[in-house]
Amino acid sequence: MKNIRLFIMIFILSFNNLFSYGYLYVNNPKGWFWGQGTIDEAIISIQPKGMYVEYGFYLTFSAKNYYGLTNQDTLEAVYDFDLPDNSIVTDSWLWIGEDIIRGKILDRWTASQIYEGIVNRRRDPSVLYKQYENHYQLKVYPLPANESRKIKLTFLVPAVWSSKFVESSIPIELLKAGYIGFNNVFIINRNSKEWKNPKLLEFPEKNFEQKYDEKLGNYFETSFSSSELQNKSAINFIVDAPFNNGLYLSKFEGKDENLYQLAYLPASNISIQNQKRAAILVDFDASKTSLSKEEILQSIKTLLYNQFNENDYFNIIFSNLSINRLSENWIKADSSTINSVFNNISSNNLSNYSNLPALLSNGINFINTSEGNGEIILLANSEQVGESEVANDLIKDLSDMMDKEIKINIGDYIENNYNWYYINNRSYRGNEYFYENLSRITGGNFKRVDYNYSYNTMVNEIFESLGILISSYDLHTSMSNGFCFGRINQNVADKPIYLNTPIIQVGKYSGDFPFKIEFNGLYNNTPFSEKFEFNADEIRTGDSVTAAIWAGNFINNLEQDNNYYYLTNDEINEIIDFSIKNRVLSYYTAFLCLEPSLGGEIFYLAEDESDLVNDIKVTDETQADTLFQAYPNPFNNETNIKIRLGKKIDPESATFKIYNVLGQVVKTFQPNNKFESNEFEFLWNGLNDNNSTIASGNYFFVMNYKGKVRTLKLALVK
Template sequence: MKSFRLFEIFVLLLCISFTIGLVSADGIIIPEPIPDIEHIPPLAIKYHHVNVTIDNQYARTEIDQVFLNDFYRDLEGTYIFPLPEEASISKFSMYVDNEELVGEILEKDRAREIYESIVRRLKDPALLEYVGRNMFKARVYPIPAKKNNIPGEKRIKLSYEEIVKCDSGVCRYVYPLEPERFSSKPLESVVITVKLKSNQPIKTIYSPTHEISIKRKDDYSAEISYEGENLLPEKDFELYYTLSEEDFGVNLLTHRGSGEDGFFMLMVAPKQDIKEKIIAKDMVFVIDTSGSMSGKKIEQAKNALDFCIKNLNEDDRFNIITFESNIEKFSDKLVSADSEEVSNALDFVNKIESRGGTNINEALLEALKMMNGDERPNIIVFLTDGKPTVGVRDIEKILENVENANTKNTRIFVFGVGYEVNTHLLDKISQQNKGVSEYVKPEGDIEVTISNFYTKIRNPVLSDLELEFENIPVKDVYPKELPDLFKGSQLITFGRYSGSGDSLITLRGRIGDKEKTFTYEATFPRQNPRNEFIPRLWATRKIGYLLDEIRLHGEEKELIDEIIELSLKYGIMTPYTSFLVEVDTEYGRPVRKEETRNLFDSILHKGEFWAPTGTGAVRSAEKTKELKSSDVYETGSERVKSIGTKTFYYKDDVWTDNSYSSEMKTTDIVYGSETYFQMLKDYPEIGKYLSLGKKVKFCLGNECFNIGEHGATTSTVTIPSTTTTIQEGEEKPDVLSQTLLIVGSIVIICAGILIWSRIRE
């Protein structure tokens, strides 16, 4: 009898612990004060390793991190987890030196008091970013002292489980990595590994926050990883993946503020095991063998050719053209990629030698003549390390000749080697012929670059892509020219839209000689505060295209003004716009527009932005390409910070909202005063702005607030509402229903166990 009573108590405690444990986050240790030391910062973190498994939306996250004590005495600290605002978490556990750590979960009001007390003690508002969230808090002692000049270490392991939210086939997992920026030193290593499984086919895998590596095993599983060294993380790790039974998955995310056109991100990806046959392709490799290619360059080029030829598909056709002063062809026409022709081609490559000048015009025209019009994808891979020195040498004439000769919709992919290439010629060739340019610096490896490229484009699955949006006007869509889709590839498109409502998105393309059409239902909302990264990435790409336009076709005042305005609004600092942190602005625009434009122009000239050849030319070509294809947003720099859709600039010792104007109604508030903390209590959503520093100017609606040394200290401040209502048909958080589902399931299981125990009794 007694044993059953104990069993019931155990079950009740177990259930309570599970239902309380619906939390998650990443932690920092705040040391307790030491009498003879005025200020102890949060402890440094040696490394931070995360292993995540997501199996049909059920995610388990395991964390391993080591904290460092740089003081010659043991420390006691408070381990703090600022919990994510939207999460449905269960089975939270924490171990310190392999012993389970007892902690407590604090609701947001109590958590705010803890944050506030730490801010008052440390005289640093950085933690105010997490006001409005719940908190997990635990005491950690002892944290071993430093000995023999080696910091003491405290290892902490955590794990938790959660349900990953999916909406309209788009799933989002977030790992709260950002708190690690409070480490007093850069982390030696940050590693995140995600093993993803799903019963539905996985299409796009994408992170807007980090450069990730993706290994796809099949349609139903993948491994994603991120690694960084010697860094202070500044943003959470976000991972999106899409699910679809269709051969081509098309998924939409949007962001739209009140009273403005919206932004969208469209993700397109094919199945791994697509039903349709891989498209046979025609390829011609056009390789510069002039005298300047001698030595290591020609050997690397030959090795790259070996790799490509050996990896042709059996239904492909191909040819090889080498050029110097003269042209040499492997064959007079395209040949099949059977074993005999491949063997002959490898012998041809082995005999290649470098000599003579550079006849670019004739080589490209000869390659274009070989292309057929039988609906196969036609691809030219063109590699050169120099400028045209033989035959037609006029750049515009070469471009005209190539354009006139390309009657079979051939894509030309260009590889420029070294700094002597004419980047304007190569970039225009690739852009006008639906390809891309890539540059191999003198210290780079031609073989690796071309082999990696060929691996990506080896298996075409859909060519000549077009997108249409029914009932919804769209504009400024990037990339402007949609690339072909290859097995294992994906397309991320950004754009603007007006209007709202349901729409049919139509994807058209060719599979072999057949035109295919795929339609997808989507909703473009009137208002959607989510996905705040989309406007910044859209602006980054647009700036890249505008810079490329003035680089290749000359500057125009309107284009320069647009680059400056977009850079200021979204905080996008490139090598050519970083000077904007010094510019005086009103309402986000330069006060002295002509002076700002002239500064921008002088920086472009100084950086050899318009030079066709040389180090500056290659650097400019690479930077504009990087901006045009950007998929990962930056949070800012030491003097620029992006928070949500706002951008702040550090000027005259003050973090100033880019939308601020001296003409706007402004309320002055003393940092650290009762007014300051009462305002934070009443409006916790502003904590993310206050966390920037002790002097901050931020604007909401038509009002601004100036935090500093002067102003209100005891009065009450009213802030315009920043709450956005999510309209019908827009993305809605499903946290509550998921949390209730977990809690309800646990309660039912526990009730069943208790009833069973009663019956047994």
């Protein structure tokens, strides 16, 4: 029986790695059964910390959507999740009653033995592991069948800096890992002086409301609904970049050592003239992205505002049955003109289907016949030229059209319903082979979205690539009487950078102020140099997170540079000691929360941001006593959706539909009018309302009753 259970869980987790990045399940450690867990509450604190953004995920787990349990059943919650590359996990909390237990960091083997021993004795622990690169597992015990457990995960995610903003893509897949039992996700931001104007890019209409708490002080709060969460592939948090004349510098004076964080924007201090001329080509296939046409257009408008000026020029060309060119001439990129142009653009300019070859042909023709040396930015998500023979012919035809050198920069935002093509001993996704070779031949750049690389980050870097390239550079820091050491660059120092790309660095220092910065480089074989000095009172004051950032990068580098199987015991012990000293999770350590009687300590100094949210409790009647369950799920041929509605719900007044990730209705179920009780079933065989087979992927069964919704995530794999 244990072998069957293990096989099922391996299948579930393997499937989940293909289609999402988190899975919450509940199981009986003494038995064989398991089921998907429910996330009842979700509150996220977000605090920019320089190179990184610190997240606090407050989550409440339950087994309320698992059928067949009795009040006597005691379960274990297992939460598998991924984080973006180079993330750093720094804390784990477990609520026991009203008390907060902060995790102790121990070596992995000791923590595992303690946890398993306590589970066998039916006591209160949680344990958090780093399973492999970017993948983590949290176990919580016990989870009574009719109760819930609350946890907090604290981690750091690399921030994306641009000339005007600091951005971070919220790891929303962590919220989609189980059944969604919450109405809203609440976002708390406590930074106000240094990191200004917090926003959610995908929700420009949502403002962060400023509030005050006697214990925690000033903070900002906003929220988005569970349905808004399900309809988004990414939700990005941004604040204004806190540059002062192109520099951001903070210091943290620790007990044993001093650290600094530095962001430097070369374009602010180097006088090199560069006029941009870009024809922006937009191709859109509605079936292959969760982004809307409005979101695509808004991103282009924002980047034109942020990265172009009155000396630059642009044009926009839209894919349609007949290619839609915004203008026959270059458009001046001053703010008023950009605003006027976009006031006259609508989503109707862009079709819902791809016409990629004609679009590229039109763009090349525009550059050929226009003055100046223009470049092309292609934003596309189709895959009609995925085969190498088709791609090579199109590349040749496009190259033959060019009367002059035209650099083509490509951003591929395809997300779903794509095929893989195996070409020259390598796999390519969608049009990747075509994009990669076309951009390389023309001297352009190619970027594509994935889990660790959001659409907004991608288009920002594509627009940055229109700037001047610094082929070689060095950023050196020092002290007046002393030195800097242990420098870690977020940008790889041995690669060229663009003038408008911030250079991000964390390091250590010893000595007296002023703090000195020297930036040297080559542009077109011409050397340049910039020097700066800062007294102590001119430098921002950081906190202990700076030390965690340095320690986390140090540990990540050790783990990535060494194969797990070839590390010596001395090397492993070095990682363990450094991990425990700095409270940064590694492969070889774990966070263990224990009840006080077993050695756990109540965290009396905890700053519990979840207390700031007062209206998180679900009270609407669609939630009370209402349960959804699908089996099997994931499924291949068909799944049986079991429904138990609350006593106050009239099934005949509710609608039951299945949506895809784009928010489009796939299947509608008509309730039987002869309900004898509020428990019934729907059988779904993977066909839509037209009896056509649909593609593999994630879908959502949604009940709507008096404007309130209840959802169940379904996964179809073929």
